[in-house]
Amino acid sequence: MIRDLKELFESPEVYLDRTVKLEGWIRTHRKQKAFGFINFYDGTTLQELQIVYSETIKNFNEVQGFFVGTAISIEGKFVKSQGVNQSFEVVAQTIKLEGASNEDYPIQPKKHSLEFLRDVAYLRPRTKLFQAIFRVRSIASHAIHKYFKEKGYVYVHTPIITSNDGEGAGETFQVTTIDPDSTKKPTDYSTDFFGKKTCLAVTGQLEGECYALAYKRIYTFGPTFRAENSNTKTHAAEFWMIEPEIAFCDIDKLMSIEEDFLKYITRYVLIHAREEMEHLDKVSGGLGLISRLNALISSAMVRIKHKDAIKLLLEADRKWEIMPKIGKDLAREHEKYLTDEYFKAPVFVHDWPKDIKAFYMRMNDDNETVAGVDLLVPNAGELMGGSQREERIERLMARMDELKIEKKELQWYIDLRKYGGCKHAGFGMGFERLLIYITGVENIRDVIPFARTPGNCDF
Amino acid sequence: MIRDLKELFESPEVYLDRTVKLEGWIRTHRKQKAFGFINFYDGTTLQELQIVYSETIKNFNEVQGFFVGTAISIEGKFVKSQGVNQSFEVVAQTIKLEGASNEDYPIQPKKHSLEFLRDVAYLRPRTKLFQAIFRVRSIASHAIHKYFKEKGYVYVHTPIITSNDGEGAGETFQVTTIDPDSTKKPTDYSTDFFGKKTCLAVTGQLEGECYALAYKRIYTFGPTFRAENSNTKTHAAEFWMIEPEIAFCDIDKLMSIEEDFLKYITRYVLIHAREEMEHLDKVSGGLGLISRLNALISSAMVRIKHKDAIKLLLEADRKWEIMPKIGKDLAREHEKYLTDEYFKAPVFVHDWPKDIKAFYMRMNDDNETVAGVDLLVPNAGELMGGSQREERIERLMARMDELKIEKKELQWYIDLRKYGGCKHAGFGMGFERLLIYITGVENIRDVIPFARTPGNCDF
Numbered sequence: 001m002i003r004d005l006k007e008l009f010e011s012p013e014v015y016l017d018r019t020v021k022l023e024g025w026i027r028t029h030r031k032q033k034a035f036g037f038i039n040f041y042d043g044t045t046l047q048e049l050q051i052v053y054s055e056t057i058k059n060f061n062e063v064q065g066f067f068v069g070t071a072i073s074i075e076g077k078f079v080k081s082q083g084v085n086q087s088f089e090v091v092a093q094t095i096k097l098e099g100a101s102n103e104d105y106p107i108q109p110k111k112h113s114l115e116f117l118r119d120v121a122y123l124r125p126r127t128k129l130f131q132a133i134f135r136v137r138s139i140a141s142h143a144i145h146k147y148f149k150e151k152g153y154v155y156v157h158t159p160i161i162t163s164n165d166g167e168g169a170g171e172t173f174q175v176t177t178i179d180p181d182s183t184k185k186p187t188d189y190s191t192d193f194f195g196k197k198t199c200l201a202v203t204g205q206l207e208g209e210c211y212a213l214a215y216k217r218i219y220t221f222g223p224t225f226r227a228e229n230s231n232t233k234t235h236a237a238e239f240w241m242i243e244p245e246i247a248f249c250d251i252d253k254l255m256s257i258e259e260d261f262l263k264y265i266t267r268y269v270l271i272h273a274r275e276e277m278e279h280l281d282k283v284s285g286g287l288g289l290i291s292r293l294n295a296l297i298s299s300a301m302v303r304i305k306h307k308d309a310i311k312l313l314l315e316a317d318r319k320w321e322i323m324p325k326i327g328k329d330l331a332r333e334h335e336k337y338l339t340d341e342y343f344k345a346p347v348f349v350h351d352w353p354k355d356i357k358a359f360y361m362r363m364n365d366d367n368e369t370v371a372g373v374d375l376l377v378p379n380a381g382e383l384m385g386g387s388q389r390e391e392r393i394e395r396l397m398a399r400m401d402e403l404k405i406e407k408k409e410l411q412w413y414i415d416l417r418k419y420g421g422c423k424h425a426g427f428g429m430g431f432e433r434l435l436i437y438i439t440g441v442e443n444i445r446d447v448i449p450f451a452r453t454p455g456n457c458d459f
Numbered sequence: 460m461i462r463d464l465k466e467l468f469e470s471p472e473v474y475l476d477r478t479v480k481l482e483g484w485i486r487t488h489r490k491q492k493a494f495g496f497i498n499f500y501d502g503t504t505l506q507e508l509q510i511v512y513s514e515t516i517k518n519f520n521e522v523q524g525f526f527v528g529t530a531i532s533i534e535g536k537f538v539k540s541q542g543v544n545q546s547f548e549v550v551a552q553t554i555k556l557e558g559a560s561n562e563d564y565p566i567q568p569k570k571h572s573l574e575f576l577r578d579v580a581y582l583r584p585r586t587k588l589f590q591a592i593f594r595v596r597s598i599a600s601h602a603i604h605k606y607f608k609e610k611g612y613v614y615v616h617t618p619i620i621t622s623n624d625g626e627g628a629g630e631t632f633q634v635t636t637i638d639p640d641s642t643k644k645p646t647d648y649s650t651d652f653f654g655k656k657t658c659l660a661v662t663g664q665l666e667g668e669c670y671a672l673a674y675k676r677i678y679t680f681g682p683t684f685r686a687e688n689s690n691t692k693t694h695a696a697e698f699w700m701i702e703p704e705i706a707f708c709d710i711d712k713l714m715s716i717e718e719d720f721l722k723y724i725t726r727y728v729l730i731h732a733r734e735e736m737e738h739l740d741k742v743s744g745g746l747g748l749i750s751r752l753n754a755l756i757s758s759a760m761v762r763i764k765h766k767d768a769i770k771l772l773l774e775a776d777r778k779w780e781i782m783p784k785i786g787k788d789l790a791r792e793h794e795k796y797l798t799d800e801y802f803k804a805p806v807f808v809h810d811w812p813k814d815i816k817a818f819y820m821r822m823n824d825d826n827e828t829v830a831g832v833d834l835l836v837p838n839a840g841e842l843m844g845g846s847q848r849e850e851r852i853e854r855l856m857a858r859m860d861e862l863k864i865e866k867k868e869l870q871w872y873i874d875l876r877k878y879g880g881c882k883h884a885g886f887g888m889g890f891e892r893l894l895i896y897i898t899g900v901e902n903i904r905d906v907i908p909f910a911r912t913p914g915n916c917d918f
Contacts, residue, residue, distance in 0.1 A: 002707070004611060004675070023707040024675070025879050043674035043706075044611055071672075071881035073707070098707065099850060099881030106878075122666075122871040123878065125673035134670070138614040145604050152463060152503055155597040159909045160619070160682050161632070161697055163916050173620070173634050173652065175659065177686045180639035180646045187639045193632065193686055193696065194916035200634065207581075207909055207918060211593070213530075214584035215502035216463070216483070223619050223681065227636045227652055237652065238620055247502075248461070248482040248532070248557065391558060412581040412918055419565075419582065420484050422530035422558030450618045450666055457622050457653035459666060459871055 004044035008078060012088055015078045020090065022049075023073045023098065025126065028109040031064050038066075039109075040074070040090075046131055046275045050081060053092040062097070068108060069101030069126070114446055121450055122459055129283060132276035133439050133447060136269060139276075140435065143268035144221060144242055147261060153244060154215040157222060158204030163196055164409040171227040172199035173237075200225035205243050205426060206360075206413050209389060212245035212424055213416060219244040221431075229454050233443045236432065238452040245426035251362075251371040251388040254425040255348050258375055258384055259301045262346075266293050269438055277438075284440035292379060293438065301346045306330075306369065309338060309349050316342070327353045327368075332381060339378040346377045359399050361387040362423075373427075380437045386427025393417035463503035467537060471547055474537045479549065481508070482532045482557065484585065487568040490523050497525075498568075499533070499549075505590055505734045509540060509548040516551055527567060528560030528585070573905055580909055581918055588742060591735035592898050592906060595728060598735075599894065602727035603680060603701055606720060612676040612703060617663030619682065622655055623868040630686040631658035632696070659684035664702050664885060665819070665872050668848060671704035671883055672875060678703040680890075688913050692902045695891065697911040704885035710821075710830040710847040713884040714807050717834055717843055718760045721805075725752050728897055736897075743899035751838060752897065760805040765789075765828065768797060768808050775801070786812045786827075791840060798837040805836045818858050820846040821882075832886075839896045845886025852876035 002021050024042030031037075038051040051074055053063060066072065076092040083089065106120045107127060117124040124130045148155065165172050177193040189197045204220040211218040220243045228235060246257065270277055270293060281289040304312070306326075313324035313334050322331040330338075330349065338347050350373035351364060361370035371388035390396040396417060400407055407414065435447040445451040450459045461480050483501030490496075497510040510533055512522060525531065535551035542548065565579045566586060576583040583589045607614065624631050636652040648656045663679040670677040679702045687694060705716065729736055729752055740748040763771070765785075772783035772793050781790040789797075789808065797806050809832035810823060820829035830847035849855040855876060859866055866873065894906040904910040909918040 006611065023881075043613075044676075069879040071706075071879040099876075099879045101879045102877050122669040122875060123673075125670055131673065134615070135613055135674070137616070141614050142604060142608050145601060149601050152465065154502075154594055155600050156593070156908055157596070157682070157699055159697060159911060159916075159918070161684070161911050161916060162918075171636070173636060174638075175632050175634060176639075177630070177632060178639065179633075180635075180637065180642060181644050183639060185640050193688070193913060194911065195914045196916065198916050210581040210918075211584055211908065213484075214582075214590065215594075217503075223616070225620070229652070238618060240616055247530075416581060417558075418561050420528040420530040420558045420560045422482075449615055449670065452618060452620050452653065454652060455654045457618075457620060457655065457657050459618070459621075459669075 002073075005040075005042045005047065005049055006044040008049070008088070009045055009047050012078070016088075017077065017079060019075060019093070020078045021073065021075050022090070024071070026066055026068055026070045026072060026101070029066060029068060036064055038072075038095075040072075041131075043131065046128060046135070046279055048086075050083065050086050050089040051076065051092050051095070052089055053095055057092055057095060059095070063095045066097070067101040067103055067105055069105040070097065071099030071101075072096060073098050114443065118445055118451070125449070128279065130446075132273075132279045133435075133441060134449065136273045136276050136280070136439055137435055137447065139273045140265060140269050140431075140438065141221070143265045143272070146268070147264050148219045148244065151217065153217040153219045154211065156204075156208060156211045156218045156220055158201070158207040158220050160201050160223065161194070161198050162201045163194070163198050164206065165199060165202060171229075172202060173225050173227045174199050202226055203241065203243065203428065205245065205428065206410070208243055208245040208426065209413070209424065210416060212247045212426065213421060216247045217244070231454055234433070234436070236444045236448060236451050236453055239444070239448070240431040241428055242431060243426060243428045245424065247424045248422055249388070249425040250423060251350060251373055251386075251425060254386050254388065254427060255301075255303060255350070255373055258348070258373075258386060258427055259346075262375070262383070263297050265434070266438065267297050270294070270297075280439050280441075287440050289440040296346060296377065299345045301348060301375075302343045303348045303350060304338075305351045306349050306353065307351070309334075309347075312342065313337065327355070329356050335376045335381050339376050344378070346375060349374050349376060357387070359403050359405055360389050360396070362390045363395055363399070371425075377437065380433075383433060383437060384427050384429045386425065388423065388425040391417055391421050391423050393421075461532075464499075464501045464506065464508055465503040467508070467547070468504055468506050471537070475547075476536065476538060478534060478552070479537045480532065480534050481549070483530070485525055485527055485529045485531060485560070488525060488527060495523055497531075497554075499531075500590075502590065505587060505594070505738055507545075509542065509545050510535065510551050510554070511548055512551040512554055516554060518554070521556070522554045525556070526560040526562055526564055528564040529556065530558030530560075531555060532557050573902065577904055577910070584908070587738065589905075591738045592894075592900060593908065595732045595735050595739070595898055596894055596906065598732045599724060599728050599890075599897065600680070602724045602731070605727070606723050607678045607703065610676065612678045613670065613674040615663075615667060615670045615677045615679055616681060617660070617666040617679050619660050620653070620657050621660045622653070622657050623665070624658060624661060630688075631661060632684050632686045633658050661685055662700065662702065662887065664704065664887065665869070667702055667704040667885065668872070668883065669875060671706045671885065672880060675706045676703070690913055693892065693895070695903045695907060695910050695912055698903070698907070699890040700887055701890060702885060702887045704883060706883045707881055708847070708884040709882060710809060710832055710845075710884060713845050713847065713886060714760075714762060714809070714832060717807070717832075717845060717886055718805075721834070721842070722756050724893070725897065726756050729753070729756075739898050739900075746899050748899040755805060755836065758804045760807060760834075761802045762807045762809060763797075764810045765808050765812065766810070768793075768806075771801065772796065786814070788815050794835045794840050798835050798840075803837070805834060808833050808835060816846070818862050818864055819848050819855070821849045822854050822858070830884075836896065839892075842892060842896060843886050843888045845884065847882065847884040850876055850880050850882050852880075
């Protein structure tokens, strides 16, 4: 029976001095006259296994010709290694070619730049770095589903193609079956696939609210899209979002949920992706990745009103590039001061000025601020954004009028408030933003298997 | 502390004769002069709880005015019921309004047609039927993740926006930021967001293959899109797909995985959504839903070559509307005969004529058939489609030429074969097709929270 490398490393005592069969790929290949050493991996664990072969195998010459990247199957004895770099190795009895590689294989055993690896994104998950990153991505996904399942949330698939632009903010991608070259101007969208103009969803929140008012607790976890033409390290046109929504929940309870959720996911990844996290910690160059995440888990997260945060910033003995001001957004330098210097902890900034937040956030009694909350974390800035939603129909409609938001496509959303629309709240977290934080990787292009950014839609 | 109804019903002995606090909604409301009976639900379980109140509560008159759909919070004593329709009830001490409803609330305590409920899709998850359906959807999703996690598959998020149309078959939705009304003809796609023409993915398989050749076993679970203008019960423009891909796997092993997977998911849902499945079994009207699924779990799935299936159909004592023919596709009547009459079991039909299958399927030695496999199940037809992929680069390119498939956007896919591209295989399952099968619901519009079909993109 073919074994996974993971099985061998997890229970070496079971396999020691026995014949094992493996399938995988050559990461490096060192040849000597009568011997060869293959650094072998199969993708089930970050660890590699040294395969030693000698002239005793039938196809010695063939095997010596195997390039890096070749797929092979092996039968051999799993033994304690004499080498200093590994505890175990396999002494091969047979090595069979399963898929040839070539001399020009782009992933050679040397340091490649991240930019180069983006160009060969179809091959980069074979490198140790990306094996770690994308297994963390998978494990973090599982953690998210596990958390919500345990807490009784229903997983909802909200639509990707939509006729409303959600927050009324972001720029959207149009989705169409009309060929612009064979349509008359102005375009008649009644002839389009859905009989109207449609776009890719920037959020599933509004539809999620419908389900929260039916199931009490729901979450979404799916792709969302922004056609924002910004080429930064943290923007992608396509990314995955997690958006829980909870009925009978106010902003205070929401912050408790956010804190519990974030600590759970982080703890889960540290435990279940231990090897990968240790590797990322090592290559992140003194970032102190794991200790940073352990600090997050054991932190007492701070809660502060936006206006109190501004006061605190104004009192700081600091020359600001952008002057903090009540009623205005926080700049990156302000966030950094709050989390990294003043509180030295993650900080919930809540009750934001209404004019810089979305139309659906609940108006506070001061008529100036809304029940929105951003979670800022040390070294990374904003990680989650949430709010208690406006459940009072007149207030909601007045706010939509103020912000000139078209009501037609959102009538159902307004009507939700007519039919048992109790208080409710929810938050959104960009999955890639979390991954950047957890993996210590700097560029969003390196935590998405095939990233979509302005001018880039390869693979 | 606020309790979920689910907790009360799971451990009634803990709460019996004690005061409990609940939050939820009124499903029905029966008023008498000095009493009232509220059928109460909170979305955490399919079960309802009767709330009895009398003139002893302070706001008796206010409560009597609560319409169906009203959100309320309750404090009261959880007691054994005298009624014949329920085991337990709550005698209310306080009932508080949390969100008013209206007389015109569309979900009244009477039978609504499925068509009507589609029109109020933002409210329909509050009905017992859709509570059951969408909780099954959530639980089945969890089952899928759990299965693959246990078997060591890495979860991969393949791109949604793409510049290749995957199978080279389906009609795709264009994704663009170009306004057709303000662009010159012919449209210059180099000015589009990605600098070229892009569309919504019809599959994640091709990108999934890259990851299978790095991690050995991977799966995708995400939305896919077809701009097919067909208004049938089983077609939607947006649906979720599960696409596992396994390195070093041939078509025989693939069938074993498919069988194991399907039985696991079905068993999991029957166990973990027992209440919901019993309700669906009851309302599906003599379909024998649960026994049908139990039959699937305990079935020995049959494997038959396409050409042998054709022979068997030709030998059948049956007048066919469409004559079975070697080299041709199976018609619905043929599938039905195989699964429902001849084998009385799920049937894997494999080794299909090359001309009716996709370009990436592995060519068999006969040069006439490819290593593709469809799983047909009794009462439902095709549930999964898979294949061993063509790993031989010359064969793959020859096939692409034959089918006139543009190689430019797929060069990376071809190159995968140059670099350790061992034999591998995978399958795809439309999640909604599985849900139709499991829930006994007939129309795909009723297993998607907000369905997208030609002319329909509401909510």
